[in-house]
Amino acid sequence: MRLLTRLTAITASALTALSVSVLPVSAAGTAAAAPELVVNGTFANGTAPWWNSANTSMAVDSGRLRVSVTGGTANPWDAMIGQNDITLAQGKSYTLSFDASASTAVSVVTTVQLADAPYTNTLTQPIALTTASKRFSFPFTSSLGTSAGQVSFQLGKNAGFTFFVDNVSLTESSSTTPPGDGPVDMTNGFYVDPDSNPAIWVRDNSGDSRAARIRSAISAKPMARWFGAWSGDIRSAVSRYVAAADAADKLPVLVAYNIPGRDACGGHSGGGAGSEAAYRTWISEFAAGIGDRPAVVVIEPDSLGDFGCMDEAEIQVRTRMLNHATQQFRDKAANTWAYLDAANAGWVAPATMANRLRDAGVGNVRGFAVNVSNYYTTAESTTYGNAVVSALGGGATFVVDTSRNGNGSNGQWCNPAGRKLGTPAQLGGGAEMLLWVKVPGDSDGPCGIAPDVPAGTFSPDLAIRLIDGS
Incomplete structure (x- = not known):
C-alpha cells in the first residue's frame, strides 16, 4: 500500500477504542519519482544538447x-x-x-x-x-x-x-497532495517500534515500579527510529525496519543521523560518517533500503542549525551532502515523505533558514522538520514553520517534533527540568504532521537533570519526569 493509503487503514471500532480525534486524509496515491526534464545535466555525455x-x-x-x-x-x-x-x-x-x-x-x-x-x-x-x-x-x-x-x-x-x-x-515538484478528505487516526496508522530504547528497557525491567507507566505513556506510542553508524549495514538495517512496518500495515518514521561533523554546536552527539564520500554512500544505501515502501524520514537533525559553529568551507561541504541526500530520497524512495531538519523557533531566523533549505535541496523532498529534540510548543513551532514556508515562497510542508514540548521551552536544550510529553503522532495539528521524533527518555547528553547519562541512552528517570512534567 502507498503512504496515504496506509494512513487510512483503520476501523471505526479502533477509533472508538482509542478515543482520539479523526482528521482528514485523501486516499490518493503518493508521488512517483519525478521525471528529469533536463537532458545530460551531468555532462557525462559531452555538451549536447546544451x-x-x-x-x-x-x-x-x-x-x-x-x-x-x-x-x-x-x-x-x-x-x-x-x-x-x-x-x-x-x-x-x-x-x-x-x-x-x-x-x-x-x-x-x-x-x-x-x-x-x-x-x-x-x-x-x-x-x-x-x-x-x-x-x-x-x-x-x-x-x-x-x-x-x-x-x-x-x-x-x-x-x-x-x-x-x-x-x-x-x-x-512532488505531486503528492496534502491529505484532503476521509477519516484517519494517525496514532493507529503509525508504526510502534517494538525495539525502541524505552520498549527494551520495559521488557528488561518488568519488575520495576516505573515500567507500567513508561509502557503506557511512551513505549506503546509511535516514535521515530534513529539510524547512524551504530546501525551496521545501513541498507539492511533500514530495509528490515521498513519491512516490519510494512508487514504490520503501518507507517514507519525514520531519522538519518550520520552526517560528518554532527552536532557541531551541542557537541554531545558528535560523530558521523568519516568523510563526504562515505556519507554519500551511506545515505544512498539508506534511501535504497526503503525502496518503494511507504515511510517518513527526517534528514539529519541540527545539520542546518549548526552553521554558526562551522566555517564557510565546512558549510559548503555540508550543504552539498544534504543536497545529495535529498536527491537520493527523491530518486530511490518514491513513496517516502522526506523532511530536511530546519532547527527550531529559537535558533535560526526564518528567512535565513529558508535560504539554507533551498541550498540543501528542499525542493527535492516533501519539506522540512522543526523542533527536533527541542521543547518549543506546537503553536510556537507552527508559527516558525509557516514563516519559513512563506520565506521559501511556498511549495513546502513541515512537521513538528512534539515528543517533549508539552510544557514548552525554558530556554535550555540539554535535559532541562520541568519538560513534559507532547501530543502523540497525528496528521495535522497546525503542521502536516505532529511526530515524536526524539525518543522520550533518551538523554541529550551528560547534562541538566541527567548529568551522568550519555547522549542517546535511555533513562527511566528522565522518562518519568516527562510523564509527570517535573
Missing part, C-alpha cells in the same frame, strides 16, 4: 561544464548557455537545481523561459557565484504551458571569467 551563444565557449572539464565568458558585454543575455525543448505545464510546481562556481566572484542569472520571442520568463533568478562550488535550488510555479521551454544561464555584463556548472536538474 548550446552556447556568442561571447562564450564551452567544454567538459573534469566532469563539469566549463564556460569561458568574454568581458565587455552590455546585458546578461549577451553571453549565454542553455538547453531548449523543455516541456512545462502551466500551474505546475518545479525545482531547478545545479552546482555552480566561477573563476572569480561574479553575479549571473539563471532562467526558465520560452526559447523564442517573446522569451517569457517563468523563473528569473540572480545567483552570486564564488570560486567554491555551491548547490543552488530554486522552486517555482510555471506560468507557461509549452513544449518550447528553455533553461539558461545568462553570463554577460561582467568582466571576462570562467563559469563552471554541473548536476543541472529540473523536475516537477
Whole structure:
C-alpha cells in the first residue's frame, strides 16, 4: 500500500477504542519519482544538447561544464548557455537545481523561459557565484504551458571569467497532495517500534515500579527510529525496519543521523560518517533500503542549525551532502515523505533558514522538520514553520517534533527540568504532521537533570519526569 493509503487503514471500532480525534486524509496515491526534464545535466555525455551563444565557449572539464565568458558585454543575455525543448505545464510546481562556481566572484542569472520571442520568463533568478562550488535550488510555479521551454544561464555584463556548472536538474515538484478528505487516526496508522530504547528497557525491567507507566505513556506510542553508524549495514538495517512496518500495515518514521561533523554546536552527539564520500554512500544505501515502501524520514537533525559553529568551507561541504541526500530520497524512495531538519523557533531566523533549505535541496523532498529534540510548543513551532514556508515562497510542508514540548521551552536544550510529553503522532495539528521524533527518555547528553547519562541512552528517570512534567 502507498503512504496515504496506509494512513487510512483503520476501523471505526479502533477509533472508538482509542478515543482520539479523526482528521482528514485523501486516499490518493503518493508521488512517483519525478521525471528529469533536463537532458545530460551531468555532462557525462559531452555538451549536447546544451548550446552556447556568442561571447562564450564551452567544454567538459573534469566532469563539469566549463564556460569561458568574454568581458565587455552590455546585458546578461549577451553571453549565454542553455538547453531548449523543455516541456512545462502551466500551474505546475518545479525545482531547478545545479552546482555552480566561477573563476572569480561574479553575479549571473539563471532562467526558465520560452526559447523564442517573446522569451517569457517563468523563473528569473540572480545567483552570486564564488570560486567554491555551491548547490543552488530554486522552486517555482510555471506560468507557461509549452513544449518550447528553455533553461539558461545568462553570463554577460561582467568582466571576462570562467563559469563552471554541473548536476543541472529540473523536475516537477512532488505531486503528492496534502491529505484532503476521509477519516484517519494517525496514532493507529503509525508504526510502534517494538525495539525502541524505552520498549527494551520495559521488557528488561518488568519488575520495576516505573515500567507500567513508561509502557503506557511512551513505549506503546509511535516514535521515530534513529539510524547512524551504530546501525551496521545501513541498507539492511533500514530495509528490515521498513519491512516490519510494512508487514504490520503501518507507517514507519525514520531519522538519518550520520552526517560528518554532527552536532557541531551541542557537541554531545558528535560523530558521523568519516568523510563526504562515505556519507554519500551511506545515505544512498539508506534511501535504497526503503525502496518503494511507504515511510517518513527526517534528514539529519541540527545539520542546518549548526552553521554558526562551522566555517564557510565546512558549510559548503555540508550543504552539498544534504543536497545529495535529498536527491537520493527523491530518486530511490518514491513513496517516502522526506523532511530536511530546519532547527527550531529559537535558533535560526526564518528567512535565513529558508535560504539554507533551498541550498540543501528542499525542493527535492516533501519539506522540512522543526523542533527536533527541542521543547518549543506546537503553536510556537507552527508559527516558525509557516514563516519559513512563506520565506521559501511556498511549495513546502513541515512537521513538528512534539515528543517533549508539552510544557514548552525554558530556554535550555540539554535535559532541562520541568519538560513534559507532547501530543502523540497525528496528521495535522497546525503542521502536516505532529511526530515524536526524539525518543522520550533518551538523554541529550551528560547534562541538566541527567548529568551522568550519555547522549542517546535511555533513562527511566528522565522518562518519568516527562510523564509527570517535573
